Amino acid sequence: MMLRVLVAAALVGLPLLVSGALAQTPAIPAASTASPAAPASPASAPSAPDGLVSPFLPTPNVAAPAPMGAEATPGGPPPAAAPIPVDTPAAPKPKKVAPPPPPRETALSDDPAPTLQPETFFATAKASERYSAIVDAGGWPTDIVAIGPGTTGPAVAKLRKRLMIEGYLDAAQAGGLAWDAALTTAVKRFQSHMGLRQTGVVSGATLKAMNVPARERFNELASSANRLAGLNFSFDQRYVVVNLPSTSVEAVENGRVVHHYIAIVGDPEHPSPEISAQIQVINLNPTWTVPISIIKKEIIPRMQRDPGYLTRAKIRILDGSGQEINPKSVNWSTERAANYTLRQDSGAGNSLGSIRIGMPNKLAVYMHDTPSKGLFGADYRFLSHGCVRVQGVYDYAAWLLEGTPGGPGGVWDKAAMEAKIKEGAPFDIKLARAVPVIWVYLTGWSNGDGPAQFRDDVYGVDTVAEAQASAQSSPVR
Numbered sequence: 001m002m003l004r005v006l007v008a009a010a011l012v013g014l015p016l017l018v019s020g021a022l023a024q025t026p027a028i029p030a031a032s033t034a035s036p037a038a039p040a041s042p043a044s045a046p047s048a049p050d051g052l053v054s055p056f057l058p059t060p061n062v063a064a065p066a067p068m069g070a071e072a073t074p075g076g077p078p079p080a081a082a083p084i085p086v087d088t089p090a091a092p093k094p095k096k097v098a099p100p101p102p103p104r105e106t107a108l109s110d111d112p113a114p115t116l117q118p119e120t121f122f123a124t125a126k127a128s129e130r131y132s133a134i135v136d137a138g139g140w141p142t143d144i145v146a147i148g149p150g151t152t153g154p155a156v157a158k159l160r161k162r163l164m165i166e167g168y169l170d171a172a173q174a175g176g177l178a179w180d181a182a183l184t185t186a187v188k189r190f191q192s193h194m195g196l197r198q199t200g201v202v203s204g205a206t207l208k209a210m211n212v213p214a215r216e217r218f219n220e221l222a223s224s225a226n227r228l229a230g231l232n233f234s235f236d237q238r239y240v241v242v243n244l245p246s247t248s249v250e251a252v253e254n255g256r257v258v259h260h261y262i263a264i265v266g267d268p269e270h271p272s273p274e275i276s277a278q279i280q281v282i283n284l285n286p287t288w289t290v291p292i293s294i295i296k297k298e299i300i301p302r303m304q305r306d307p308g309y310l311t312r313a314k315i316r317i318l319d320g321s322g323q324e325i326n327p328k329s330v331n332w333s334t335e336r337a338a339n340y341t342l343r344q345d346s347g348a349g350n351s352l353g354s355i356r357i358g359m360p361n362k363l364a365v366y367m368h369d370t371p372s373k374g375l376f377g378a379d380y381r382f383l384s385h386g387c388v389r390v391q392g393v394y395d396y397a398a399w400l401l402e403g404t405p406g407g408p409g410g411v412w413d414k415a416a417m418e419a420k421i422k423e424g425a426p427f428d429i430k431l432a433r434a435v436p437v438i439w440v441y442l443t444g445w446s447n448g449d450g451p452a453q454f455r456d457d458v459y460g461v462d463t464v465a466e467a468q469a470s471a472q473s474s475p476v477r
Contacts, residue, residue, distance in 0.1 A: 127446035220444030245455035
């Protein structure tokens with residue numbers, strides 16, 4: 001059954017927009033440095049520059065001088081020659097050990113309830129009213145300290161109060177100085193609503209989220225509801241939701257999320273847009289046409305430093321008739337290259353990986369695989385130029401292709417796609433039935449009563465509270 005949500009009025013009269021802003025990235029520990037080498041022995045041979053002993057320099061054979069004040073005895077045996085020094089090979093410098101990666105703090109949600117549902121706008125608007133009331137009542141404590149199971153004392157009482165105010169603990173559980181199982185459960189539920197690993201310990205990202213003021217949470221809910229106002233999207237039996245602040249993809253079927261996928265989305269300088277479209281085709285072994293913005297900002301400066309880059313990256317330059325142009329014939333000190341089509345061959349090194357999810361739209365964005373799969377393991381995944389990379393893209397594509405005939409065994413499952421990809425040539429599979437997809441920017445949202453869900457405003461677009469504060473402070477004329 002097709003449901004359509006069309007809300008005429010926004011929560012507040014602000015335009016719907018998505019722009020860029022910087023997000024906090026995890027600090028990377030500095031690499032350790034090697035210990036200084038021991039000073040050379042006075043008897044060592046002359047050394048080459050930088051303290052390295054050259055094997056090509058002759059070993060000096062110098063007689064030891066007579067002790068000061070001594071004289072040689074006439075007719076006596078000549079003084080004995082000093083022993084030839086033996087080169088001692090320098091001890092190998094200790095290898096620099098890369099610092100361990102920071103502990104993973106985010107977690108992919110396992111909530112079967114879709115982030116975006118037909119009632120999400122109304123539930124989020126209602127949640128913003130609840131959080132506005134919390135702000136008016138004085139908010140919640142924002143000086144929570146790092147604590148965990150086994151802790152007792154006033155810090156536990158303050159944490160209980162903090163969680164009770166937002167709705168994670170009942171009023172009857174708000175008192176007490178000892179940590180108990182109910183408090184652990186509340187902390188884990190809080191973490192799940194923040195997109196964090198459910199450790200039950202208040203530290204790191206959990207501590208940071210715990211101390212976000214209630215006013216900021218209201219701002220996230222009100223701003224998200226404002227962006228949802230006027231939403232026109234078909235909630236089909238099967239649809240896809242990409243929540244950009246969550247860096248996640250949800251495959252929804254019959255009102256429940258049947259698959260969750262980790263995603264990499266646009267960075268603050270190249271934000272992924274809010275958009276809805278229809279997924280119509282799966283491209284196997286896709287080529288990649290380089291956007292003009294990347295040609296100007298990245299390819300041209302790179303070619304000035306490294307003229308062989310395009311050849312190594314298997315990126316061809318094509319003129320208007322599709323004829324290939326020699327990179328050496330292009331003046332890379334100008335922007336002339338932007339007048340050509342730069343296309344990367346399909347294959348293992350292709351920037352789109354092995355699969356592209358085609359969803360025609362005016363902004364020419366899409367979803368795809370990537371050769372840089374290690375980036376999915378980081379907490380910060382705002383790294384692309386606007387398109388969305390999907391971990392587990394084979395499984396995702398197989399779900400999209402359910403009901404589409406073809407493939408060696410009559411269906412397009414993962415094995416069938418892998419076999420086709422091994423052939424090496426680009427190949428398109430048109431879905432038997434298009435699947436609606438929507439990219440949304442929800443930093444705060446709700447689909448029912450109780451505490452809301454929140455994610456960081458990486459693009460810096462949550463401005464409803466600021467606009468309200470500005471309006472209230474303006475003099476009335």
